[in-house]
Amino acid sequence: MSFNVESYFSDAAIGSPILYYKGNIDSDLINKVLDTVEGKLIKVKEHSKLRKKVYNVLVESLQNLYHHVDKVPPDFEDRISERFGILSINKVEKGYKIMTGNFIRTGDVARLEEKIRKINSSSHEEITELYKFILNHQRISSKGGGGLGLVDMARKTGNKLDYLFKEYDDDNSFFYLNVLVSEKN
Amino acid sequence: MEPIIIEGTPKTPTIKFDASQGVFEIKGRSIPENSVEFYKPLVDWLDLYKEAPLGKTVVNIKLEYFNTSSSKCILDVFKKLESIHKAKHDVEVNWYYEEDDEDMLEAGEDYESIIRVPFKMIEIVE
Numbered sequence: 001m002s003f004n005v006e007s008y009f010s011d012a013a014i015g016s017p018i019l020y021y022k023g024n025i026d027s028d029l030i031n032k033v034l035d036t037v038e039g040k041l042i043k044v045k046e047h048s049k050l051r052k053k054v055y056n057v058l059v060e061s062l063q064n065l066y067h068h069v070d071k072v073p074p075d076f077e078d079r080i081s082e083r084f085g086i087l088s089i090n091k092v093e094k095g096y097k098i099m100t101g102n103f104i105r106t107g108d109v110a111r112l113e114e115k116i117r118k119i120n121s122s123s124h125e126e127i128t129e130l131y132k133f134i135l136n137h138q139r140i141s142s143k144g145g146g147g148l149g150l151v152d153m154a155r156k157t158g159n160k161l162d163y164l165f166k167e168y169d170d171d172n173s174f175f176y177l178n179v180l181v182s183e184k185n
Numbered sequence: 186m187e188p189i190i191i192e193g194t195p196k197t198p199t200i201k202f203d204a205s206q207g208v209f210e211i212k213g214r215s216i217p218e219n220s221v222e223f224y225k226p227l228v229d230w231l232d233l234y235k236e237a238p239l240g241k242t243v244v245n246i247k248l249e250y251f252n253t254s255s256s257k258c259i260l261d262v263f264k265k266l267e268s269i270h271k272a273k274h275d276v277e278v279n280w281y282y283e284e285d286d287e288d289m290l291e292a293g294e295d296y297e298s299i300i301r302v303p304f305k306m307i308e309i310v311e
Contacts, residue, residue: 027218031195032282034216049285052250056288059252098308131294135256148253156288 003168005086008176012099015092021166024081025065033062033101037089045182053087053156054181055097058151061100061179069102073172076103096183104175111163112175119150119162127155157181189230197223198248203231206289207239215259224252224258233266241275242266247309248281248289254304256292263300278304 018040029101037058041051042102065085073086086101103113126149132149138147154161160177186204193199198213217223224270244266251259263278278300280293288307297304 030218035195048283049287051287052286059250063216063218063252063254109240128291128295132299135260135295137258148256152253162276 003166003174004121005174008164008166009086009088009099009101010176011086012176013090015090015097016094018091020088022086023084025062025069025083025085025087027066030059030062030066032112033087034058039184045134050095050181050183053183054098056156057098057179057181058089060153061098061177064149064177065100065102068104070105070108071173072103073168074185076168082145092180095180097178099176099178101174101176103168104165104173106167106171106173109173109175113163113165116161116163117149119154122154124155127151131155153179186234189227193244200298202227202228202234202240204234208240209242210247211259211262212245212247214249215255216218217252217255220252220254220258223257224261225292227240228261229263231262235265235269235272238272238274240270241277242269244278246280246293249283249287251292258298258305261301263296263302267300267302271291276302279307280304281307281309 005053019037021029021033034055038051038055040143041054046054065087066083069083069085072078072081076084080083084095084103086099088098088099090099119127119130134148150161157179159180159182164176166174166176170176186223188204189200189202191200196214196217198211201208201210203209241283246255246259266278278296280296282289282293286309293304293306
């Protein structure tokens with residue numbers, strides 16, 4: 001198996017790294033990442049508006065991983081992590097890039113891709129309406145997600161959700177999500 | 186009715202729901218992984234309060250951050266307040282946001298457009 005889950009991260013990583021993590025995503029890890037990144041952004045005196053957007057998108061990114069990652073394939077290098085994910089945050093010229101990666105059943109790829117395409121082809125007003133519709137009509141799923149995370153990221157950043165699916169084997173794929181958080185366009 | 190007072194944590198807000206004053210406050214950060222677990226007791230408490238509410242109920246929301254799973258729970262809280270308002274009792278929501286936080290203002294406006302209760306948007310100037 002020549003599949004390297006990190007290769008996309010090194011290819012897509014531009015700017016200066018703020019944080020990189022690979023492994024189990026649990027509640028404690030989420031706390032630590034949020035604390036660390038918030039601390040770093042305060043230290044460099046990042047404008048509070050951008051700092052809050054980064055924090056918000058980071059919360060949704062991490063909790064998307066927490067609620068939605070699928071189990072790793074049986075032959076994967078990391079067999080210990082219950083919820084395996086990768087996260088990186090890079091400072092770029094326009095703001096911050098938040099990238100995540102996680103396994104997804106290949107059978108679920110089409111549905112997720114459809115959702116992202118719909119978000120990416122919507123205007124800001126349409127995204128706001130979509131957000132309110134889901135908020136008001138969809139219940140919290142058994143996985144604990146509200147179905148709003150991706151919509152919220154697109155709404156708060158005003159940017160398209162950059163993504164990629166890579167097939168790991170017949171049953172498993174790896175999902176990369178790459179979001180630019182910038183001052184509103 | 187016993188008030189609900191919950192100290193805030195890095196992931197959950199400070200809660201002060203005082204039935205004797207009719208003043209309810211949610212303040213701080215609301216970003217727990219399991220928001221239903223946190224908010225269910227509040228929604229249940231409001232179910233009891235709405236049986237015999239005060240003539241006027243004031244709700245102060247002073248959130249710095251909230252995640253999308255909390256957003257649904259906060260809507261559940263507002264829906265209880267809406268039913269109190271429907272039963273001809275005064276209910277007022279004060280939605281506080283920091284001066285440069287357009288996202289928090291927009292979030293308040295989302296609720297204002299869904300819930301039939303008067304909202305006041307209050308900018309906090311530092």
